[in-house]
Every structure is written in C-alpha cells, then in structure tokens.
Amino acid sequence: MGFLWPPGKDVTNGSWRHTNIIFSSSGLVHVKNPHLDAMEEDILYHLDLGTKTHNLPAMFGDIKFVCVGGSPNRMRAFAQFMHRELGLAGDGEELADICAGTDRYAMYRVGPVLSISHGMGIPSISIMLHELIKLLHHAKCRDVTIIRIGTSGGLGIEPGSVVITDTALDSSFKPRFEQVVLGDVVVRSTELDKALAEELLSCSTETPDFPTLIGHTMCTYDFYEGQGRLDGALCSFSSEKKLEYLRRAYDAGVRNIEMESTAFAALCGLCGLRAAVVCVTLLDRLEGDQIRAPRALLGEFQRRPQRLIAAFIRKRLGVQGRTPLPTP
Amino acid sequence: MGFLWPPGKDVTNGSWRHTNIIFSSSGLVHVKNPHLDAMEEDILYHLDLGTKTHNLPAMFGDIKFVCVGGSPNRMRAFAQFMHRELGLAGDGEELADICAGTDRYAMYRVGPVLSISHGMGIPSISIMLHELIKLLHHAKCRDVTIIRIGTSGGLGIEPGSVVITDTALDSSFKPRFEQVVLGDVVVRSTELDKALAEELLSCSTETPDFPTLIGHTMCTYDFYEGQGRLDGALCSFSSEKKLEYLRRAYDAGVRNIEMESTAFAALCGLCGLRAAVVCVTLLDRLEGDQIRAPRALLGEFQRRPQRLIAAFIRKRLGVQGRTPLPTP
Numbered sequence: 001m002g003f004l005w006p007p008g009k010d011v012t013n014g015s016w017r018h019t020n021i022i023f024s025s026s027g028l029v030h031v032k033n034p035h036l037d038a039m040e041e042d043i044l045y046h047l048d049l050g051t052k053t054h055n056l057p058a059m060f061g062d063i064k065f066v067c068v069g070g071s072p073n074r075m076r077a078f079a080q081f082m083h084r085e086l087g088l089a090g091d092g093e094e095l096a097d098i099c100a101g102t103d104r105y106a107m108y109r110v111g112p113v114l115s116i117s118h119g120m121g122i123p124s125i126s127i128m129l130h131e132l133i134k135l136l137h138h139a140k141c142r143d144v145t146i147i148r149i150g151t152s153g154g155l156g157i158e159p160g161s162v163v164i165t166d167t168a169l170d171s172s173f174k175p176r177f178e179q180v181v182l183g184d185v186v187v188r189s190t191e192l193d194k195a196l197a198e199e200l201l202s203c204s205t206e207t208p209d210f211p212t213l214i215g216h217t218m219c220t221y222d223f224y225e226g227q228g229r230l231d232g233a234l235c236s237f238s239s240e241k242k243l244e245y246l247r248r249a250y251d252a253g254v255r256n257i258e259m260e261s262t263a264f265a266a267l268c269g270l271c272g273l274r275a276a277v278v279c280v281t282l283l284d285r286l287e288g289d290q291i292r293a294p295r296a297l298l299g300e301f302q303r304r305p306q307r308l309i310a311a312f313i314r315k316r317l318g319v320q321g322r323t324p325l326p327t328p
Numbered sequence: 329m330g331f332l333w334p335p336g337k338d339v340t341n342g343s344w345r346h347t348n349i350i351f352s353s354s355g356l357v358h359v360k361n362p363h364l365d366a367m368e369e370d371i372l373y374h375l376d377l378g379t380k381t382h383n384l385p386a387m388f389g390d391i392k393f394v395c396v397g398g399s400p401n402r403m404r405a406f407a408q409f410m411h412r413e414l415g416l417a418g419d420g421e422e423l424a425d426i427c428a429g430t431d432r433y434a435m436y437r438v439g440p441v442l443s444i445s446h447g448m449g450i451p452s453i454s455i456m457l458h459e460l461i462k463l464l465h466h467a468k469c470r471d472v473t474i475i476r477i478g479t480s481g482g483l484g485i486e487p488g489s490v491v492i493t494d495t496a497l498d499s500s501f502k503p504r505f506e507q508v509v510l511g512d513v514v515v516r517s518t519e520l521d522k523a524l525a526e527e528l529l530s531c532s533t534e535t536p537d538f539p540t541l542i543g544h545t546m547c548t549y550d551f552y553e554g555q556g557r558l559d560g561a562l563c564s565f566s567s568e569k570k571l572e573y574l575r576r577a578y579d580a581g582v583r584n585i586e587m588e589s590t591a592f593a594a595l596c597g598l599c600g601l602r603a604a605v606v607c608v609t610l611l612d613r614l615e616g617d618q619i620r621a622p623r624a625l626l627g628e629f630q631r632r633p634q635r636l637i638a639a640f641i642r643k644r645l646g647v648q649g650r651t652p653l654p655t656p
Binding site for chain 2 (some may be wrong): 031032033034035036039041042043045046071072073101103104119120121122123124125126129130131133134137151171172179180181182183186220221222223224225226230231232233234236237239241243246254256259267270271288290291292295
C-alpha cells in the first residue's frame with residue numbers, strides 16, 4: 001500500500017510528472033473483456049472521450065486517485081478544494097470539465113487526482129465506472145485508488161457523521177451485488193479494501209470536529225419505498241414496520257444507507273482497483289425521513305468526507321499542509 | 329382524452345390561464361400514501377422545492393403536460409423548442425431552471441408544459457417521479473399527461489427511428505417492475521396508456537421525415553452487461569450469445585432498449601397519470617454496440633421525439649403551427 005511523493009516544482013506549476021512518484025507495486029487496472037483488444041477504436045460515449053480522438057495515456061497516465069460522487073457541482077468543488085490542498089498554483093476556480101461535450105457526467109483533474117460525478121443510483125454509476133475503468137486501462141494507469149465520496153442516510157448515528165464502508169450490503173443485508181447478464185443473474189462480492197478503510201480511518205485524526213467510523217453500508221435501488229421512507233408518492237407500510245426494518249438493518253451492522261455502493265464495490269473489486277466508500281450522513285433515519293437540515297449545514301456536512309479524503313491524499317503524497325474548510 | 333385550448337392573448341404574453349382550457353375530465357393525481365396528509369411540510373429535497381417554501385398550486389396548478397428525459401441540456405432545449413412551438417413571446421432562451429438550487433435535476437416550464445431531466449437509470453428517475461407526483465398532488469393538477477422523451481438502442485430497426493412504447497418489459501421480456509419494499513419484492517404492472525400511444529402515433533403524419541412505430545421496450549439496470557454489450561470493462565459472453573439474447577428480445581416484440589421505462593410505467597400507472605414513453609434509437613444493436621454516429625447526427629436524432637411531442641401538444645391544445653426543426 002501507498003507510495004511516497006516528495007513535493008517538487010512540477011506540482012507548483014500545475015503539471016504533474018511521474019519522476020517524483022515512487023510506487024510500491026505496479027498494479028495495472030484489470031479490464032476483463034477479451035473483445036476489447038480486437039476493437040480498433042473505443043468510444044467512451046457517456047464521457048465524450050475516445051481512443052482515437054484523445055491521447056488517453058498523455059491525459060490520464062499518471063492518475064493515482066479517482067474520487068467519484070453523485071453531484072457534478074460537488075465534484076467540481078472537491079477538485080477546487082484539492083487544488084488548494086495540494087498547493088497547486090492558482091485558485092483552481094478555472095478548472096475545465098474534461099467531459100464538457102456531454103452533460104451525463106462531469107470530470108476534473110487536479111495533479112494525480114481525478115474527480116468525477118456519477119449521478120444517482122446503481123445504473124448511473126455503473127455506466128460511468130465501465131467507461132472510467134476502460135479509460136484507466138487505455139491510459140495504462142497503475143496503482144489507482146478509487147474512493148466514492150457521497151451522501152447517505154444514517155442509522156442510529158449522529159447526523160453529519162462520516163461512515164467508511166467496510167462491506168456494502170443489499171436490501172436483504174447480504175454482501176452481494178446481483179448483476180443481470182443476458183437476462184441471467186450473476187452474484188458478485190461487495191467486499192471493499194479493509195486496509196484502505198483503516199488507513200482512511202486513521203486520517204480522521206486530522207478532522208477531529210466530526211465523528212468518523214467504519215460500518216456496513218446498505219445500498220438500495222430506491223430512495224423512498226426501497227429505504228422504508230413514509231414520505232414518498234407511494235407508501236403501503238406503517239411507521240412501525242419501517243422502524244422494524246431499519247432496526248434489523250442496524251442489528252446487521254448497517255450504519256448508513258445509499259444507492260451506489262454495492263455496484264461500486266463489485267465492479268472495482270473485479271477490476272483490481274483499491275476501492276473505498278466514504279459517505280456523510282445527512283440525517284438519522286431512525287428519527288425521520290425528510291432531509292430538514294438547512295442547506296448551509298448540509299453543505300458543511302458534504303464537505304466533511306472531502307476533508308477526510310484530502311487529508312488521506314496529502315498523507316499518501318507526503319504533502320504537508322493545513323486542512324482548511326473547503327469553500328462552499 | 330384530450331381537451332381544447334383556443335389560442336388567446338394569455339399565451340402570447342407568456343402567461344397561461346385556466347380560463348381558456350376545457351377539460352374532458354377532472355382527474356387528480358393519485359398519491360397513494362396515507363402518511364402524507366399528516367405531514368405539516370413536505371420538502372421535495374431533490375427538486376429543491378417544498379410546500380412551505382413555495383406556492384406549488386400557483387406555480388404548477390395549470391400544468392397539463394410533463395415531459396421528462398435523461399439529459400438536463402436536452403430538456404432545456406426541449407423547453408425552448410416548445411416555447412417557440414406554442415407561439416409564446418420571446419425566444420425562450422432565458423428560461424429559468426426551477427430547480428436551480430440543486431444540480432440533481434433541471435426543470436423548466438413553458439405554458440402548460442413542464443420539462444424535467446431525470447438522469448440515467450431506474451433509481452434516478454424514481455426519485456424524480458416520487459417528488460414530481462407529490463408536486464402535482466400538492467399543486468392540485470388535473471388531467472396531466474406525462475411523456476418520457478428519451479434515447480435508446482434499437483433492435484432490428486433503422487437508427488433514428490422513434491419508438492412509442494406500448495408495454496415496457498424487464499430483462500426477461502416480462503411486463504413487470506420489481507420494486508423492493510422493506511426488503512421484500514413487490515411486482516408491478518408496466519402497461520402504458522394504449523390510446524395515448526395511438527394518439528401519439530397519429531401525430532407522426534406531422535413528422536414524415538423519420539420512421540415512427542409502436543413496439544415493446546426493454547428496460548435494463550445496466551448499459552453494458554445488462555444490455556449484452558461486448559464493449560464494457562467486463563464481458564464474459566461471446567458475440568453469438570449476445571446476438572441470441574437480442575434476437576430473443578426481438579422475437580418477444582422488443583424494438584428498443586433503455587433504462588427507465590418499467591419504473592416510469594409502474595409509478596405513473598399507480599398514480600393515475602396517463603403516461604407514454606417515446607424514444608429515438610441511436611443505433612441498431614443487432615449491428616453493433618458502440619454509438620458511432622457523429623454528434624451532429626445524434627443531435628438531430630434526439631430532436632425527433634421532441635418534434636413528435638410538440639406536434640401532439642399543439643394538437644391537444646388546438647394550436648396551429650409549423651413543425652420547424654428545433655435548434656440544437
């Protein structure tokens with residue numbers, strides 16, 4: 001695990017070079033598709049990138065950290081925050097969206113960090129991950145760590161807590177992702193990198209103003225009925241049945257609920273990416289369903305996982321620095 | 329079905345009044361949730377709207393058509409196109425995003441038409457639909473027709489064809505949507521309004537420059553393995569197995585494949601909304617997997633369902649007019 005990067009002049013002028021980075025291993029991304037080699041061109045349609053139209057090794061070959069999250073605005077803000085955290089020249093306000101030709105996803109790069117939005121739900125993150133993993137493969141990236149920085153509903157923990165996922169569970173509290181392939185169901189593991197989760201937890205000493213913990217994360221296909229909410233357009237169950245379900249989830253070790261982690265864990269795991277899921281909780285679902293906190297507080301909550309990940313990336317790169325609050 | 333709206337001065341100054349509209353029925357939206365009445369406030373979190381912060385009846389009470397599609401840019405372009413098609417004052421370039429406080433979805437209104445983006449995949453469209461249906465309920469809207477205007481992969485039909493869905497099928501070619509509620513699977517019907525589909529097909533006489541047909545639409549949770557693509561980061565099957573699956577889909581009546589229609593049909597059907605799915609096909613999946621057409625041609629393809637829906641809305645409203653090509 002880990003590599004050292006002594007800060008040097010290459011970083012301060014906004015570019016980034018291999019020369020200063022010492023890798024501990026040489027792990028390429030594992031694309032598991034025998035058909036890809038036979039393709040003359042690979043169009044990454046939803047990213048508006050391609051092997052013939054873009055020099056992917058030049059654009060992305062030295063990427064070491066990929067951070068993904070649902071909201072395009074939040075992932076732009078994270079890129080700007082990382083720009084400052086890595087001490088790069090300029091204020092980062094002018095970062096260009098690499099996927100500007102499409103509005104399906106947004107992508108920003110800052111030094112060795114790629115920040116990408118994935119929309120909401122498993123299908124949306126799956127499309128992005130297939131194309132991102134092919135991008136990292138075509139670019140010949142090595143030793144990439146990928147982290148989902150998200151929002152979630154908490155279970156029995158203080159709103160604003162940050163949960164680092166050890167295992168993603170489905171709505172039956174099982175550590176599995178069911179992928180349909182040609183109409184048949186294939187079951188995949190949703191284990192995440194436990195050493196990476198511990199490494200991330202150790203970085204929370206840099207962010208002592210909010211609680212950070214390791215727990216199971218439940219991933220659902222639906223925000224309302226699927227997460228036992230009483231406030232959707234449809235609801236056929238009682239408050240008691242809802243709480244019984246959520247308490248069973250808590251007893252199974254679930255500490256937060258979101259909508260992407262099982263597919264993320266399964267795809268990244270199969271492709272040999274060290275992966276983590278780090279989500280802030282916007283409310284305690286044992287106390288309610290609606291997200292009632294003021295927007296300003298929600299904004300501060302959403303910057304918490306960003307601050308933890310910034311501390312982690314700085315530590316991995318050997319960059320000394322403050323951990324200021326990211327701007328909204 | 330249908331109501332008449334004789335054009336008058338209220339439209340040309342950009343506002344819209346009930347007075348000129350004659351309804352054929354008085355169908356309210358059916359929210360099926362006994363808990364909603366007991367809520368003092370309803371925060372539609374992902375739309376950044378709420379019953380205490382916004383006067384929803386005043387903002388949306390006279391909405392008659394809701395058009396939804398994946399891409400925020402495309403749904404803004406559709407709103408601008410409808411602005412011109414309805415003969416409203418100005419060029420529509422300055423339409424404001426009603427959900428500007430969030431980047432999860434974008435929403436525009438033009439006369440009695442609401443245009444909303446829903447992102448990609450069932451979970452993303454489900455969140456939007458739950459909150460939209462509650463919005464229409466709180467706003468006391470009546471006789472609302474909702475149409476998904478999307479993109480899809482075609483099956484054995486010319487790329488650029490527009491498919492009006494009669495029934496949405498899952499990846500086993502069954503007309504059902506499986507919704508998880510508190511960990512249990514509930515099966516729902518995915519029938520769509522057949523009279524509305526026929527009415528839409530009859531409007532294709534106004535758009536004779538492209539083929540329009542009625543067929544089944546297959547809805548999947550995944551774009552790559554789930555749709556039998558050979559070009560994802562993972563692929564475990566042969567080209568022969570892929571084609572065998574797609575041919576079985578064709579034999580079951582499937583003419584296009586997308587990622588939202590089953591949940592859309594199920595939710596709208598349960599809530600009493602007359603619903604249709606109208607998607608253009610960007611390629612023929614029996615011929616390939618990658619979307620290779622030039623962006624300009626894809627843009628023209630994506631405007632085809634918009635032109636059909638514009639013809640339909642003008643006919644419903646009794647607005648005479650041309651069907652010019654929408655601007656990109």
